[in-house]
Every structure is written in structure tokens, then in C-alpha cells.
Amino acid sequence: MTIDSYRLQGEPGIRGWLLFRFAAPQAFYPLAGRMIPWFGALATLLAAAGLYISFFVAPTDAQQGEAYRIIFIHVAAAWMSMFLYVVMACWAALGLVLNTRLSGMMASAIAPTGAMFTFIALWSGALWGKPTWGTWWVWDARLTSELILLFLYFGFMALTNAIEDSRRADRAGAVLAIVGVINIPIIYFSVQWWNTLHQGASVSLTRAPSMAMTMLTGMLLMALAAWMYSIAVVLARVRSIILERERDAEWVRGLRGVE
Amino acid sequence: MLGGLKAIVARDLRLSMRRRGDVLNHLVFFVIVVTLFPLGVGAEPNLLRAMAPGILWVAALLAAMLSLQRLFAADFADGTLEQMLISAQPLGVIVVGKMIAHWMVSGLPLTLLAPVLGVQFDLPQAALVTLVLSLGIGTPVLSLIGGVGAALTLGVRGGGVLLALLVLPLYVPVLIFGAGAVVEVSSGMSAAPHLSLLGAFLAISCAVAPWATCAALRVAYD
Numbered sequence: 001m002t003i004d005s006y007r008l009q010g011e012p013g014i015r016g017w018l019l020f021r022f023a024a025p026q027a028f029y030p031l032a033g034r035m036i037p038w039f040g041a042l043a044t045l046l047a048a049a050g051l052y053i054s055f056f057v058a059p060t061d062a063q064q065g066e067a068y069r070i071i072f073i074h075v076a077a078a079w080m081s082m083f084l085y086v087v088m089a090c091w092a093a094l095g096l097v098l099n100t101r102l103s104g105m106m107a108s109a110i111a112p113t114g115a116m117f118t119f120i121a122l123w124s125g126a127l128w129g130k131p132t133w134g135t136w137w138v139w140d141a142r143l144t145s146e147l148i149l150l151f152l153y154f155g156f157m158a159l160t161n162a163i164e165d166s167r168r169a170d171r172a173g174a175v176l177a178i179v180g181v182i183n184i185p186i187i188y189f190s191v192q193w194w195n196t197l198h199q200g201a202s203v204s205l206t207r208a209p210s211m212a213m214t215m216l217t218g219m220l221l222m223a224l225a226a227w228m229y230s231i232a233v234v235l236a237r238v239r240s241i242i243l244e245r246e247r248d249a250e251w252v253r254g255l256r257g258v259e
Numbered sequence: 260m261l262g263g264l265k266a267i268v269a270r271d272l273r274l275s276m277r278r279r280g281d282v283l284n285h286l287v288f289f290v291i292v293v294t295l296f297p298l299g300v301g302a303e304p305n306l307l308r309a310m311a312p313g314i315l316w317v318a319a320l321l322a323a324m325l326s327l328q329r330l331f332a333a334d335f336a337d338g339t340l341e342q343m344l345i346s347a348q349p350l351g352v353i354v355v356g357k358m359i360a361h362w363m364v365s366g367l368p369l370t371l372l373a374p375v376l377g378v379q380f381d382l383p384q385a386a387l388v389t390l391v392l393s394l395g396i397g398t399p400v401l402s403l404i405g406g407v408g409a410a411l412t413l414g415v416r417g418g419g420v421l422l423a424l425l426v427l428p429l430y431v432p433v434l435i436f437g438a439g440a441v442v443e444v445s446s447g448m449s450a451a452p453h454l455s456l457l458g459a460f461l462a463i464s465c466a467v468a469p470w471a472t473c474a475a476l477r478v479a480y481d
Contacts, residue, residue, distance in 0.1 A: 155428060159415075162416055172478050172479075193435075
């Protein structure tokens with residue numbers, strides 16, 4: 001079908017046409033396949049550069065010694081964990097509004113990666129806490145809200161896995177993700193107020209405001225690497241989801257290697 | 260529309276009264292859970308007094324959550340819910356009516372029962388009043404948010420545990436401010452900030468939860 005015949009049917013021009021074209025799983029599948037190596041390579045390069053700077057270039061911290069180097073993984077993971085939930089909710093909302101199949105698939109492809117980063121943030125935080133605070137866990141506002149974020153990811157994944165019909169699973173998950181995203185700031189602030197009311201500032205996460213330039217560079221590189229990694233992994237996962245859900249479609253049967 | 264709301268509330272209340280056992284079971288559950296804590300942590304009065312707000316609130320949370328499945332499950336099973344979806348009344352009105360009725364048979368009795376249990380924990384009188392107030396404002400939020408979870412898990416396998424997994428993280432702010440209000444009063448400060456925040460949370464839930472519940476119900480019947 002040519003662009004003109006799409007126009008005749010009321011499709012909004014070439015830009016809209018491209019967007020709608022790639023909203024179809026059939027068209028998105030090869031595009032995602034072509035993009036994965038690029039994002040994968042970028043993730044590897046950025047992570048290599050970031051880790052080099054983190055471990056060999058960045059100076060030793062005056063107060064925390066070498067233990068502070070966990071920050072390079074911890075902060076990137078914590079940023080990604082929160083950001084990915086919002087991205088997931090956006091895809092979910094898009095799927096609910098426009099009723100596109102791919103949006104729901106993207107949302108359910110993002111959730112495991114988001115949960116993984118949340119877990120890494122919590123785990124590396126515990127590993128960091130032991131040498132610096134002398135304890136694995138404190139009921140600090142950030143730690144607590146990160147833990148609740150992990151529960152929200154688990155809830156989303158449990159709900160979408162429990163529903164057999166994938167279309168229904170997507171839309172139910174979308175409602176939950178939207179309710180969750182409204183709740184995240186509320187949970188964050190309530191935990192923060194709870195924390196300041198109940199517990200003196202015995203432990204503070206705030207570090208010295210001035211951070212060495214190399215430290216910041218290492219952290220940003222690691223954050224970018226986490227972005228690229230997330231994109232590559234989500235695309236790979238969404239490809240599997242597309243294959244699974246569209247397995248009866250003609251185009252999937254026509255793929256090489258699929259009987 | 261208001262007539263429809265009244266009819267739904269009256270219907271659900273009547274249904275609950277016909278199955279009084281269900282309603283009572285949740286209250287008994289609430290009492291038992293609260294009773295278990297002194298047996299677990301010891302009967303030291305100062306410790307119990309400090310823990311009482313949290314224990315009572317967590318137990319109320321669990322009891323309210325357990326009763327959530329009643330909200331839509333029976334109507335879903337016998338097809339009444341489907342008739343409600345296609346009826347002339349807006350779905351939002353029906354959902355709000357069901358939530359109000361649910362609160363009247365779950366949250367309200369808990370609220371009224373809580374001070375009796377508070378006495379067991381030697382809470383001072385001012386704290387008991389605040390406990391009733393905070394539960395009075397907070398338990399409707401539990402019914403509202405819980406409604407979303409109940410609608411999402413309709414007819415889903417493993418619904419009960421799943422419902423807990425979905426709903427409990429969202430209950431965190433209610434727990435914090437509800438129990439926090441009682442703690443504040445016990446330590447001689449004003450509970451007003453906590454109760455105001457609880458009220459704000461109730462207002463947000465009133466705006467968002469019925470909408471989300473309607474969306475979830477439509478998804479279930481898609």
C-alpha cells in the first residue's frame with residue numbers, strides 16, 4: 001500500500017504515517033532488531049569508559065575511602081529505577097488512550113528491567129551502607145521509598161502475568177501503572193515526612209556538595225550506559241513478546257527459521 | 260443519579276446484612292491480629308503503648324484489605340456487575356455507591372471497635388479520640404484505593420494474594436499519617452497536620468479512585 005492510498009483513507013501525512021507504521025508490531029519488529037546492536041554497543045562503550053574513570057581516574061574520597069566507588073553503579077541504577085517506572089506508565093497510558101498493541105508490550109517489556117535496577121539500587125545501597133554507616137539498612141526515606149517502588153514493580157508484573165488474555169493484561173496493567181505513578185510522589189513525600197518526624201538525622205545521605213569533576217563524569221557516563229543498556233534490553237524483550245503474541249500471524253510464520 | 264447512588268448503597272448494605280457472618284469475620288480477624296501482638300512482643304506496658312497506633316493501623320489495613328474481595332466478586336460471579344455496566348446509571352455512581360457501602364460494613368465497624376482495643380494497650384484518652392478520627396478519615400481511602408485493586412483482579416487466578424500485592428504498597432501513605440496522628444497526640448503534640456494530610460489523601464482518592472475503578476471494570480469485561 002502506498003503512502004497516497006493511506007492519505008486517501010485519512011492518514012495524517014507522511015510523519016504520522018511513519019509513526020503509525022512503526023506502531024504496528026510487524027513493522028517494529030525488524031526496526032527493533034536493527035537498533036539493538038547499536039544501543040548494545042553504545043552501552044558497552046559507555047560502561048567501559050565509565051568504569052575506567054570510576055575505578056582508575058576518579059580520586060579516592062577523603063571521608064569514605066574507596067567504598068564510595070559504589071556510587072557509580074548505585075546512582076545510575078537508582079535514577080533508572082525511578083525513570084523507567086515513569087516511562088512504563090507513559091507507554092501504558094498511551095496504550096490505554098490510543099489502543100495500540102505495541103504500547104502495552106513496551107510497558108510489560110520495561111517492567112523487569114525497572115525492577116532489576118530497583119533491586120540493584122537497593123542492594124548496592126546496602127553494600128555501601130555497611131562500610132560507611134556501619135549498617136546494611138536504615139529506614140531512611142529514600143531507601144524506604146525505593147523499596148516500595150520495588151513492590152510496585154512486582155505488583156505490575158504479578159498482575160500482567162496473572163491475566164491470561166494479553167490484551168486485558170496490558171490494559172489492567174496500564175490502569176495500575178497510572179495509579180502507581182500518581183502515588184509515587186505521595187509515597188515519597190509521606191515517607192520523607194514520616195522519617196523526619198520519627199527519626200533524628202542520625203544518618204544523612206547528603207554528601208559534600210562539591211564533587212570532583214571526574215567523579216561527576218564517571219557517574220554521568222554510567223547513567224548513560226544504563227540508559228543504553230535499558231533501551232537495548234527492552235527492545236530485545238519486546239521482540240520476544242511480539243513473537244510470542246503474534247505467533248499465529250502470517251508475517252511471523254514467514255520469518256526465517258520459524259517453522 | 261443520587262437516587263441510583265442511594266439504591267446501590269441500600270442494596271449492598273442489605274446484601275451484607277443477609278450474610279452477617281462475612282462482616283463479623285473481618286472484625287474478629289481484626290481483634291485476633293491485634294491480640295497476637297502482645298503475645299509476640301511481650302506485655303511490657305510502655306512498649307505496647309508505643310506500638311499500639313502502628314499495630315491497630317496495620318491490623319485495620321489487613322482487615323480492610325481482606326474484605327475487599329467482597330466488593331465486586333459476588334456481583335461478578337452472578338452477572339449482576341455486567342448488568343450494572345450496561346445500565347442507564349453512570350458506572351461511576353454505581354462504583355462510588357458500592358465503595359460507600361463497603362466502607363460502612365468494613366471501615367466503619369473497625370473504626371468503632373478500635374478504641375476498645377486501644378484501651379487494652381493503655382492508650383490515653385486523647386490518643387483514643389485521635390485514633391477514631393484518623394481511622395474515620397483513613398478507612399474510606401482504604402475502600403477507595405482497594406476498589407481499584409479489587410476491580411483489577413476480578414476473575415484473575417490467585418486473586419487474593421495478588422490483590423494484597425497490588426494494594427498494600429499503595430496504602431503506605433495512609434498508614435504513615437494515620438498511625439502518625441495517634442503517635443503525635445501520645446507524645447503531646449497536635450495531630451492536626453497528620454489528619455489534614457490524611458484528609459488531602461482522601462480528597463485525591465475520591466477524585467482518582469472511582470475513575471480508575473471504572474476503567475478497571477471495563478477492562479475486566481472487554
